[in-house]
Amino acid sequence: MNWNLDADSRPICILGLGLIGGSLMRDLAAAGRGVFGWNRSEKTVHAAQRDGFNVSEDLQATLERAEASDALVVLCVPVPALPTMLEALKEHAPSVGFTDVTSVKAEVHALVDQYGLTDRFVGGHPMAGTADSGWSVTLKGLFQGAVWVVTYDNAVSLGDADSSGSRWVDTWVRVVCMAQLVGADVVPSISRRHDGSVARISHLPHVLAEALAMAGDAGGPLALTLAASSFRDGTRVAGTAPELVRAMCENNRSSLLTALDETLEILHSAREALADDSRDLRELAAEGHAARGRFEARAGRNKGDQTNRPIIRVRPGAPGWVEQLESAESMGAQISIF
């Protein structure tokens, strides 16, 4: 097996050309990879074609082409559109490997399993994006320095035998190399652990931002006039389209519920301390500050700061590689493959 995608001449096929799919297409093309794609909207297809990309409105033809060229298929459609894509993939591209980019992974794995496609699937989640959507907002360099989670649920079921020749491992490597080619740092994760983590650091922030925006707004014009950077930053993601917030949170209910219940416990305890003049907020202020400090030590204080993540070398499919992945996951490490 050759784990160097630069030497892999097989193309990449992107289904869905919104912010993530479209930006991925731009970067892959700029890196010299063969890439083609599909979008259901004529307007998007024409816009992408005008920008010189090889895209189509014909899903069947696109998938047949993917099958013929052994393309890696990347599903960049919203969660509700996944069943249609999986059905079409099953019918028109019966052997290609595929990945996705949605922000929940256990639910997608379960759906893929329902369609009997698990052995061709590697879950993915690039931690990048903005509140905007559509081809017109696609960007070059969107994934540069971002974390791209790649699931390895299947590696666990393959067991510890040498599976370096496995078709699934080949797909897994292609997904990792694609993410790295566009500048992302790949972090491996089992889908349910990914979902537990993103509930805490992505879905919970959205829920708190919505609640803060409402509580501030309830203070009327004076409160909104006095609102400065702490309110602005704390409510920024409440500017995200409500349907996107719902899709994230409602597709990750049980993990989000765990994170939200922990948060409610912290807030109730702060509330009790506030209501009692003989008590203080020492615990909340000290623990919150220490927690933010650990985040800054890892990710830097400001966006774009140098991150400080360990790197773990992984040999795909070799005996012991699952332990390498588990070890990387538990450290929140990015991987390099060799």
Add this chain to the structure above:
Amino acid sequence: MNWNLDADSRPICILGLGLIGGSLMRDLAAAGRGVFGWNRSEKTVHAAQRDGFNVSEDLQATLERAEASDALVVLCVPVPALPTMLEALKEHAPSVGFTDVTSVKAEVHALVDQYGLTDRFVGGHPMAGTADSGWSVTLKGLFQGAVWVVTYDNAVSLGDADSSGSRWVDTWVRVVCMAQLVGADVVPSISRRHDGSVARISHLPHVLAEALAMAGDAGGPLALTLAASSFRDGTRVAGTAPELVRAMCENNRSSLLTALDETLEILHSAREALADDSRDLRELAAEGHAARGRFEARAGRNKGDQTNRPIIRVRPGAPGWVEQLESAESMGAQISIF
């Protein structure tokens, strides 16, 4: 009365040369105002002197000079240092008007009242600052475009008679003009309404940021590695020194409790919707988004955007001016005086 501070030759005396006091001194001096000050730390005094400012470690001498020159005194010390300052002010500067810059106002008004200094006091709160402190972090232009709240509790007790010749109104005008001279937009507020508002838009964001930082951190290294901009922005103010967070929140307990209880109600209701598969987060997502939209309409989406606040003209001390101030406050409007 002359409401134009440019034509007012009386100096300004700043007690406490940290981020707010030191930056104010820089801007007032740059605007050509007579300004002198005091700080208790020798190191700070020497640093400010090296930068060319007229500052001293001798509180008594500084206050005697303020009294002799009818300076406006600005208290820029932390809340716990206020009693010492008020005592010194009473003894060594028995007639000058003064203001403060602390982030709670009702408690400071009550303290000033205890010292019998209410008729010389106008509360102030510039909505500017960073998590850093000390002379070394002082900045030119810190207040440019920031809101500076000026309280008018005393104007209400003066009643509706023409009080334009009142000494207190003179102090009030000097505070407003000083804030405007350094580029701030003055918004009038009664102290308890100010405290209710900042509980919602400043103290509550700190409490939520601490809780979010803790809930994210509890997810361990994987969660911290996956954390991106929603977590970064949502926890930014958890980087504030814990003692500053405590000072803000613990000095505004009852208002913060009201805001926190409202937030807990919103979060509990979201929690119940999440726990029930037949329900959804439509309400939270829609209302939070609408609330953020109203904030953006007033304050812009990003820091530094053009704000969209009404401006109300106020004639200090003239019959009806309290109604002008109340009207400005209820609209969250800034004022211009004439």
